[in-house]
Amino acid sequence: MGGKAALLLVLGFSSILLIIGLNFNSVSGSAADNSGKYFELVTAKEIARTGINLAASNIAKNPGWQPDGNPYSFSGEENLIISVKDTGDVKTITAIGEYKGITKLIEVKVRAASFSEFAYFSDEEAPTGEEIWWTKKDSVWGPFHTNDVLRVSKHPYFNGPSTSHGGSLIYQSDAAADEPVIVGDYNPGLTISLPIDGVSGLSTKASGTGGYVFSGHPEVFLEFAGDSLKYKFNAADAYTTVLGSDLSTSGIIYVENGNLRLQGTVKGKWSVGTNKSVYLDDDIVYNDVPDFTDKNDPSNDLLGILSKENVYVTNNAENSSDINIHASIYVENGGFQAEDYKTRPVSGYINLVGGVTQKTRQGVGTFNSSSGNIESGFAKNYRYDSRLQRMVPPYFPSTSTFRILSWLE
Amino acid sequence: MGFSTLIDILGAAIIGGMVLLSVRALMLNSSEKSNQFQNELIAQQNLVSIVELIEHDFARIGYCENTDSIEAPEDMIVYADSTKISFKTDFAQGFQNIRGDGTKDILTYEFGPTITSTPNPYDRLLYRYAKGETKNGSNLGLTEFRLNYFDNLGNELLHPIDTKLISYIQIDLKVEDSYGYDTGNDEKVHSEKYPTIFWRQIRVAAKNMSR
Numbered sequence: 001m002g003g004k005a006a007l008l009l010v011l012g013f014s015s016i017l018l019i020i021g022l023n024f025n026s027v028s029g030s031a032a033d034n035s036g037k038y039f040e041l042v043t044a045k046e047i048a049r050t051g052i053n054l055a056a057s058n059i060a061k062n063p064g065w066q067p068d069g070n071p072y073s074f075s076g077e078e079n080l081i082i083s084v085k086d087t088g089d090v091k092t093i094t095a096i097g098e099y100k101g102i103t104k105l106i107e108v109k110v111r112a113a114s115f116s117e118f119a120y121f122s123d124e125e126a127p128t129g130e131e132i133w134w135t136k137k138d139s140v141w142g143p144f145h146t147n148d149v150l151r152v153s154k155h156p157y158f159n160g161p162s163t164s165h166g167g168s169l170i171y172q173s174d175a176a177a178d179e180p181v182i183v184g185d186y187n188p189g190l191t192i193s194l195p196i197d198g199v200s201g202l203s204t205k206a207s208g209t210g211g212y213v214f215s216g217h218p219e220v221f222l223e224f225a226g227d228s229l230k231y232k233f234n235a236a237d238a239y240t241t242v243l244g245s246d247l248s249t250s251g252i253i254y255v256e257n258g259n260l261r262l263q264g265t266v267k268g269k270w271s272v273g274t275n276k277s278v279y280l281d282d283d284i285v286y287n288d289v290p291d292f293t294d295k296n297d298p299s300n301d302l303l304g305i306l307s308k309e310n311v312y313v314t315n316n317a318e319n320s321s322d323i324n325i326h327a328s329i330y331v332e333n334g335g336f337q338a339e340d341y342k343t344r345p346v347s348g349y350i351n352l353v354g355g356v357t358q359k360t361r362q363g364v365g366t367f368n369s370s371s372g373n374i375e376s377g378f379a380k381n382y383r384y385d386s387r388l389q390r391m392v393p394p395y396f397p398s399t400s401t402f403r404i405l406s407w408l409e
Numbered sequence: 410m411g412f413s414t415l416i417d418i419l420g421a422a423i424i425g426g427m428v429l430l431s432v433r434a435l436m437l438n439s440s441e442k443s444n445q446f447q448n449e450l451i452a453q454q455n456l457v458s459i460v461e462l463i464e465h466d467f468a469r470i471g472y473c474e475n476t477d478s479i480e481a482p483e484d485m486i487v488y489a490d491s492t493k494i495s496f497k498t499d500f501a502q503g504f505q506n507i508r509g510d511g512t513k514d515i516l517t518y519e520f521g522p523t524i525t526s527t528p529n530p531y532d533r534l535l536y537r538y539a540k541g542e543t544k545n546g547s548n549l550g551l552t553e554f555r556l557n558y559f560d561n562l563g564n565e566l567l568h569p570i571d572t573k574l575i576s577y578i579q580i581d582l583k584v585e586d587s588y589g590y591d592t593g594n595d596e597k598v599h600s601e602k603y604p605t606i607f608w609r610q611i612r613v614a615a616k617n618m619s620r
Contacts, residue, residue, distance in 0.1 A: 013432070020439045027446040031453055038457050090476070105507065108616075109476055159573075161481040163561075179562060183573045184482040185619045186561035296477065390477060405476040407616035408508065409468050 037102075044097045044104035045409065047074045051082045051095025052106050059084065059091065059402060063112065090405065106409040110402040114392045115198070116304060116328040117403070119384035121357040122146045122335075123194045132361055133172060134180070137372060142355060142384025147191050152180045160184020161389075166191040194359060198397030199308045199332050202273045203254050205395045210250030220255045222272065224264030224303075226287055244268065251394040261314070266303045266326065271393040273306030273330075279339070280311070282318040286326045292353045295386040303327040303354075304393030310334035313364065313378065315344045322348035323378075328355045328388055330397060335362030341377035342366055349381045355388055441590065448586035449604040455549040456584040456606045459535065463580065464610070466498070466516060466537075471617030473499040475511035482618040483573040490570060491556055492520035494578075500539070515540035520554040527587040529603050552605075553583035559612070577612040584608075 051072065058065040065084065072080040079098040084091055094107045115121060119142025126132040131151060139157035149167030158180055164187035171178035195201075206213045214220045214231070223230040223239065229247050230239035244267070247253070255274035262272065263282035272278075286301035305311060305327045313323055315338070329336050335358040338344065342363070350364055365377025471485035480497055488495040495517040499509025521534030527548070534546030535554060557579040558566040566574055589603040 009428075016432075016436075020443070023443055024446065027443070027450055031446075031450050034450070034454050034457055038461070041461065107508070160483050179564075181574070182561040184561075186576065295481075386481075389481075404616070404619075406472055406474070406479055408472055408474075409616075 040100045040102045041104070044099040044102045045106070047080050047097025047099060048095045048104045048106040048409070049097075050074065051080045051097060052093055052108050055082050055084060055093045055095065056108070056110070056402070059093070059110070060400075063402075091402070104409070106407070108407050109405040111405055113399040113401045113403040114396045115194075115330055115357040115399055116355065116388050116392050116396040118143045118145060118357055119355045119382070119388075120144045120146075121192075121194075121355075122148065122359070122361045124148050124360040125151065127360055127362070140382070140384075142386070142388075145190070145192055146361075147194070150180075152178050154178055156180050158182045162187065164188065164190040164192075192399050192401060194332065194357075195397050195400075196332070198330060199273055199275055199306050201397060202252065202271060202306050202395050203256065203275065205250070205271075206248075206252045206254030208250075210248060211252040211254065212248040213254045213256055214258065215256035217255070217258045219259050219261060220274075221261045221281075222253070222264075223262075224266045224270070224284065226265055226267045230264075244270075260307075262305065263318075266301050268300065269302045269391075269394050271304035271306065271395045273304075275308040277309040277334075278305055278307040278311045279314045280319075280323065280325060281314045281316060283324040284327060285324050286353075289326070289353075290385065290387055292383050292385045292387075295389050297387055299387070301326075302387070302391055302393050304330065304396045306330045306332075306396075307334070308332050310362070311336045311358075312339040313337070313350060315339040320345065320347055323350055325350065325352045326354055326385070327352075328385070328393060328396065329357065331356075331358040333359050335360045336364075337362035338364040338377045344377055346374050346376060347378050350378045352380075352382045354385045356382070444590045445604060448588070448590055449606070452550055452584050452586045452604050452606045455551075456582065456608055459549055459551065459582060459584065460608055460610075462537070463518070463582075466518070467578070467580075467613050467615060469498045469617075470496045470615035471498070472509065473497075473511065473513055474509040475499075478511065478513055479617065480513075485615070485618055486572040486575050487515060488517075489556065489558055489572050489575060490568060492554060494518050494556055495540075518554075519544070520551070521546045524548055524587070528589055528592045529585055529587045531599075531603075532585060532587045548587060550584045550587045551582065552585045553581060553607075555581040557581075576618070577614050580608075580610040580613060582608045 067082040067084060070081050071078040074080050081096045083094045089111055091110050097104050120140050125146050125148040133151045133153045134156035136154035136156060141159045143161060144158050144163045147166035149170050150165040151170045153172035161184040163182045169188060205211055217233045221232045227244055228241050229244045230241045232239050251268060251270045253272045258274060259276045259279060260274040261279045261281050263284050265285055265287050267287040288299040288301050290297035290299035311329050311331050313319055336356045364380060366375045367373060368375055471480060473479045486496045495515055497513050498516050500514050501507040502510055517538055519536040521536050524532050524534060531552040532550050534548055535551045536544045536546045538544050558570050558575045559577040560566055560574045561576045583605060585603040585605045591597060592602045
């Protein structure tokens with residue numbers, strides 16, 4: 001009898017302890033499941049991100065790349081599907097990652113980037129043997145990039161949306177005294193090569209259907225006059241006036257082996273350039289002046305100025321008191337500068353709405369380092385035309401990179 | 410029945426009593442631990458729910474299905490302080506269709522007031538609402554929701570926050586069980602009564618802000 005009671009007692013306790021143990025196991029299992037589910041979700045997301053990075057890397061090397069390995073394997077499982085869809089100039093990259101039954105989709109839209117998107121781009125920040133610093137007087141509004149080092153002094157201001165440089169960030173004294181203020185995306189250590197065939201590309205386009213090429217003239221004077229274009233080949237000559245669309249339906253004009261002298265009021269989209277230098281003899285402005293802060297401003301006027309050698313603000317009477325420039329400027333071997341900037345009289349401001357891409361940063365004036373007052377040439381008043389984030393002049397060299405338009409996950 | 414039998418009965422009663430006391434203590438401990446684990450599980454589940462939602466929403470800062478409508482990175486966050494953030498986004502059209510409708514929305518996260526209807530003296534509401542909508546808060550036992558902001562060079566931004574300079578966000582969350590266990594026991598400290606889970610996401614960088 002006693003033996004049976006003891007057995008019942010042991011069985012009873014065992015049952016109670018078993019139930020308690022099961023309860024604990026259940027709670028522990030739920031906790032593990034809970035964190036496991038989160039881990040699986042994060043892993044699926046990371047697999048999808050891997051797919052996006054894989055596709056973006058391949059597209060950067062080969063813009064026509066299409067995924068040929070679907071489904072891709074991650075950790076030995078076929079759990080990544082990538083697709084690339086072209087819709088106009090926008091590519092949509094989609095990656096679906098799957099882990100333990102959980103799927104995660106990421107979709108990224110990218111577009112080929114043009115140098116016209118930059119407010120400021122330089123390959124070299126100063127002519128050989130010189131140093132130019134960005135100081136507290138300087139602010140850049142719009143995308144900024146240099147392949148060179150970025151020398152900063154006393155907190156210059158870079159107002160995005162992206163700021164990048166290839167070389168190091170150099171302070172004149174130290175970070176506390178010099179650190180720049182950077183708004184928006186910041187990418188140090190990024191190099192974007194300046195092409196050697198950007199201007200020749202314009203020549204090719206101008207020679208094709210709808211373009212126009214001036215050749216056999218050491219200088220071409222071109223004045224935009226709304227719907228019309230005026231041109232001549234000597235300063236003393238009278239202008240020949242034509243309807244702009246009669247001269248070039250594509251909006252591309254090229255001067256072969258001659259300097260281009262430019263001024264006027266631009267209506268519509270144009271790209272003009274030369275394998276020599278461009279001289280800005282007077283204001284060159286848009287007919288419908290946009291609100292340069294509004295990316296979606298409806299103005300359809302846009303000008304690209306391309307030069308193989310240099311773009312100069314001419315030293316003449318018209319430019320003796322300010323010059324207004326509405327354009328995106330590209331200089332392949334030289335830079336944007338004021339002619340005789342060290343010796344010309346004080347000439348007011350360069351009021352630029354657009355952007356500058358140049359091989360080597362050049363001067364537009366000199367100033368007294370103590371007072372900050374201009375001693376010769378121009379002071380700078382550069383404003384970025386926000387429309388350049390979505391609009392490109394008829395031909396403008398590509399950066400061979402892609403810009404992310406949106407990231408969905 | 411002899412004396413030895415009496416001794417046997419007394420001995421059995423004493424041993425049986427000790428066994429029953431042990432069983433009672435075991436049951437009490439088991440019950441307490443079971444409740445504690447359950448409460449920790451609830452807190453953990455609440456935390457995961459919040460984290461999933463926050464990660465989903467913060468990953469979409471600045472996103473818009475209509476790419477022409479996407480703001481510049483510096484304009485994507487419209488308000489920021491240590492317990493509140495408002496940013497532009499484009500809400501998913503549904504659980505199955507995560508794409509937005511192309512219309513910009515403004516979403517706000519805000520650490521709300523203390524909840525007085527639960528035993529935990531520190532739990533507070535977390536509001537998540539779109540611009541123009543009523544503030545709807547949920548009580549998931551959140552006792553800390555702190556946002557720290559950093560600029561492009563890794564410097565922490567000081568208040569008042571200049572939203573244009575935000576490059577990274579650090580999120581600190583603490584979730585506690587709202588109801589706790591043995592809350593009337595003065596010998597226990599707060600963390601013993603209310604299981605606590607802490608989560609920190611260091612340097613959230615929304616992809617749309619890094620274009």
